[in-house]
Amino acid sequence: MVDVAARFAEIVGADRLLTGERVSEDYAHDESLTCEPRKPAYVAKPATAEEVSALLVAAAEHSVPVTARGSGSGLSGAARPREDGLLISFERMNAVLEIDTGNQVAVVQPGVTLAELDERTAAAGLAYTVYPGELSASVGGTVGTNAGGMRAVKYGVTRHNVLGLQAVLPTGEIIRTGGKTSKISTGYDLTQLIIGSEGTLALATEIIVKLHPRLPHAATVLAPFGDLTQVMEAVPRILASGLTPNILEYIDNLTMAAITYNEKLSLGVPDSVRDAAQAYLVVGLENRDADRLEGDVERTGELLGELGAADVYVLEGGSARKLIEAREKAFWTAKAAGADDVIDVVVPRTEMPGFLAKVRELATAAEAGAVGCGHAGDGNVHLGIFCKDNEKRQRLLHDIFAAGMACGGAISGEHGIGTAKLSHFLDLEDPAKVALMRRLKQAFDPTDTLNPGVLFG
């Protein structure tokens, strides 16, 4: 063990390798509510792809499992290291290498945070349009988990916005996939396979992301509805109208109460309307032209009225921003409220009413709570689960996941499987697909060095 540490230290420099007491608690966990922290034996902070490569080769030789970590803001335990393992922290590889306005791409190292990338792209009049709730997330982490967020309804998730990678294979080989182009038909798409693989196939050391013009005019429309089903039924109609909302979120009444209370947020909704509302729809609009935006807001208001909204509120800049921020913090609100788990099943959006009815039924039968909000345009339902008893909660989760899959959906839309949902994944997923995925894992990582225990147990 001393030998291995010495070898790692030689690669990254002694002060960039932590062991024993020097490994802080921070490195022991991500933000999953259910994964017990585990301190790794080693934390290395490489500065280059070559150092990452050398670490992987040394780790494979010594059978040391390797977990990658960006900001540790994941929700599924995929960045939680093994006790006998090496945690590769990308905190030093945090440079925005290039903002290329002609090709509308940025080239970044994995440790760059979304907040920093947002600032840098804003200066060029552009935007990286993947905004999961947590802007302290690293770009590398969002690649690992295929992060989504509220703007995905218009711009897609990470998968749709990453054009290329420099990646280190577990064998130590450094490859480049994709490029500064949005189309390539030259062999298998390794970029897409690595995205969402939760650190099990390869480690991204450079990421080429697609940027969009940053549209200067934005508005937020809030509509309370008498029942959740109406909200869900409104969603496809809005998307079919030809309006292209960049946000289309539902928030149930309990979640809205919690987030407005937590954030001391006043939305101008009269008490009588609020008391009758079962759920809210939040519609974000943006345009390069102020007049067009105004026209879209008007049309959205009319449409929401036709679709049964109790009223329609166009939120002013400040309160709109606060509502979106509060919605982005819904995870923290749920955590503060004592949620025992947070999940993000995805179903076809027309299946949301049926799926949510089933969830209520299952939660009631289990004497548990399941409340939430979600990316309604994408059918991505975020639920805080309140159920202290672990065994009971796991049964409930199993039934909720199975119900989502029965609707044609999947266990997770954007959080990933990690270790938190692993047993359910292995239990519910088609064994032929899991076996194929295992063979793919083996093709990348014959020594099972990268994140063993994640995805496959």
Add this chain to the structure above:
Amino acid sequence: MVDVAARFAEIVGADRLLTGERVSEDYAHDESLTCEPRKPAYVAKPATAEEVSALLVAAAEHSVPVTARGSGSGLSGAARPREDGLLISFERMNAVLEIDTGNQVAVVQPGVTLAELDERTAAAGLAYTVYPGELSASVGGTVGTNAGGMRAVKYGVTRHNVLGLQAVLPTGEIIRTGGKTSKISTGYDLTQLIIGSEGTLALATEIIVKLHPRLPHAATVLAPFGDLTQVMEAVPRILASGLTPNILEYIDNLTMAAITYNEKLSLGVPDSVRDAAQAYLVVGLENRDADRLEGDVERTGELLGELGAADVYVLEGGSARKLIEAREKAFWTAKAAGADDVIDVVVPRTEMPGFLAKVRELATAAEAGAVGCGHAGDGNVHLGIFCKDNEKRQRLLHDIFAAGMACGGAISGEHGIGTAKLSHFLDLEDPAKVALMRRLKQAFDPTDTLNPGVLFG
């Protein structure tokens, strides 16, 4: 051999299995200009995924290589069968199974043509926005090759518009990947891996595609430029403006002359302007609102003027449609003009001027011709290569592909590698990536049954 034929016939029915003289010439080739036709030993026309599965199992047992065929409109020889092989033709699996307006998706069998899907979606006010030149192409074929086309600049290529598959693995297992949702983070993305794999990994038997609202108002703007470099430099500026063209094509003067002559197309460009033009930019715009479209057309015209266009023509419905159709037929024009090959290198769009200058230089040195047009917004350069001598032409192609890769691009943007560009792919691609792709192929297809010889030789 008789045994195998009997087994195949048992699976699909005797009248659905062709051998010997019953195999027509059509099955021997796709539209590649350089791949010699090869008649397969067997052609089977399955009607179900189960029949496809049984065929694959039987073929693997008897070491019969299998090639899949949609409409045979591919340009790289990936649908060209082996002489000792089984060609699975999807002509009977040609049903549009569902147009789901709520989720804005269609579920189709692989043999459905893009023309039929276009008609069916139009009736629902929706569109499948992947329009490669050839609308007789099958959806299954476009999945195999990750087809692109002119609308990709706004809507992305096949990869961005296929949400899920039912696919048969070479082992005979039938799996479902993805679904009617645009985001999933639950294990590796098998959908994306199969797309663009040119029939080497799995055969799609059902395809879920994303639909968009069909926008009712469209316009086409044509701008002649004094030189090609100016055209190329205009492209990033248009995309940065916040206009969202659904077509952004360049056409060089020789190609424009050929397609307007071939199609007897009059665009209203005076002789003096035409004679001075080295290249044209075609900008397509669409909107749900007629006034907004008009505003966009005006803004586009101004912008093109600022960017150096000699003049700007807003084409009327009829001539606009004809120009787009003529551009879509550019492959046939090149073929009719005696082109010896047609290629589609992709480079970052800002690299197009440099890349095209390099191509001119290489072609001149080789005493060959290289003229074309392309998806300028995507950096996807389509070139007709005129060079009769095969050896000389292969050297030229090698140098052109190498130049494209040196610009950060790839050999093919949307046509694929197939067998036509195989030797160049193996020669120029990073060996570590090719080796990894081979291991992935092995993970899917341990018996090397699906399209051996394609991608890997």
